Amino acid sequence: MKVFTYLTFVLIFAVGVPSIAKAQWINDAKINALIDEGIRDTYNLEFNKADAAFNKVVKRYPSHPSGYFFLAMVEWWRILIDLEDESRDDRFHDMLDDVIDLCDDRLDRDERDIAGLFFKGGSIGFQGRLLANRKSWVSAATRGKEALPVVMDASEIAPKNADLAFGTGIYDYYAAVLPEKYSVLKPLMMFLPDGDKEQGIKALKHASQNARFANWEAMYFLMQVYYSSENKPSSALKYARKLHTEFPDNPVFHRYLGRIYIKLGNWQRASKVFAEIQKSVKKRKNGYNTKMHREALYYLGYNEMLEKNLNSAMKYFVECDRISRKIDEEPSGFMVMTNLRMGMTHDLMKQRNYAIKQYDKVLRMDDFRGSHEVARKYKKSAYRR
Numbered sequence: 247m248k249v250f251t252y253l254t255f256v257l258i259f260a261v262g263v264p265s266i267a268k269a270q271w272i273n274d275a276k277i278n279a280l281i282d283e284g285i286r287d288t289y290n291l292e293f294n295k296a297d298a299a300f301n302k303v304v305k306r307y308p309s310h311p312s313g314y315f316f317l318a319m320v321e322w323w324r325i326l327i328d329l330e331d332e333s334r335d336d337r338f339h340d341m342l343d344d345v346i347d348l349c350d351d352r353l354d355r356d357e358r359d360i361a362g363l364f365f366k367g368g369s370i371g372f373q374g375r376l377l378a379n380r381k382s383w384v385s386a387a388t389r390g391k392e393a394l395p396v397v398m399d400a401s402e403i404a405p406k407n408a409d410l411a412f413g414t415g416i417y418d419y420y421a422a423v424l425p426e427k428y429s430v431l432k433p434l435m436m437f438l439p440d441g442d443k444e445q446g447i448k449a450l451k452h453a454s455q456n457a458r459f460a461n462w463e464a465m466y467f468l469m470q471v472y473y474s475s476e477n478k479p480s481s482a483l484k485y486a487r488k489l490h491t492e493f494p495d496n497p498v499f500h501r502y503l504g505r506i507y508i509k510l511g512n513w514q515r516a517s518k519v520f521a522e523i524q525k526s527v528k529k530r531k532n533g534y535n536t537k538m539h540r541e542a543l544y545y546l547g548y549n550e551m552l553e554k555n556l557n558s559a560m561k562y563f564v565e566c567d568r569i570s571r572k573i574d575e576e577p578s579g580f581m582v583m584t585n586l587r588m589g590m591t592h593d594l595m596k597q598r599n600y601a602i603k604q605y606d607k608v609l610r611m612d613d614f615r616g617s618h619e620v621a622r623k624y625k626k627s628a629y630r631r
Contacts, residue, residue: 288320289493291532296320311348311365318342327533342369367396412453412460419446479509497533517549540569544580556595563588582614593629
């Protein structure tokens, strides 16, 4: 199932481009400025402002798909900041169905209508992305397969389009990387175009520098690629800094910045970032939710443990554990690791009986990234630094 998930993402991420319009499709400077403004508001989670901007686009150009599509992207970010909430799913699918219908009307009149092709492919792709997030793998893959030829047709008509390079870059990257990582994908990929990892990264960089609207999303993807699959956190940091600077109220970019610093071993800067996140949670800023609070507490506690500020570390861990027990149906990785770190902190505080109790708690939970082995080790012999 995991491998099928990756194949699904090859298809749907390549076509699920949230910003694939091109200025000349609407030859109106004021409207293009509104689109720019709405995109920035969307990334900063100023959803009401973004809705207002895109509704003006719809009012001025009711037969063009761009305004409707970007309104759906506002809804997408509302979903993205709290993926466990499925209450907006039906509305999101309905909004994209409306975009697809509008695109079909344009394509009935002109099968080479570039706006119709781009926005139809993007809409189908985003429906697939949400279905994948909901683990509806077959439906997600079906939507991805429907969208891919639409976007390929568009790329033949406008091969130099920098916004389109974002979608083709993602496809080239994943179509090359995933079959090498998961050999079972190789026969499945025989029915799809070949990928090229280096070409994919090159296209993504081109989009990040030159795309009219997809530049930020290309940077977001490059940040994720360098952070995860390429394991080049120094390269990821370049994009994380840029995105957080441009969109300081976006919690997704903010959190990535902190995680990248941790991967680089720069705990001083990571702690600064997670302290900022904690403050944003307390201010109830949009998107800074309870799970982000828990993550911030964990990393702040771990840094305090490393700095031997043990009482402070324990306070962070206790609060992190309290939140985990409140929101987890089953023990999460954060709950497991928090209890493990609490045991280690008790050992450093010479509170051996309490430490053993924490290690026993960890052993009663499902193993998370070797947590059982570590707990057994320190239960046998106290943790020391």
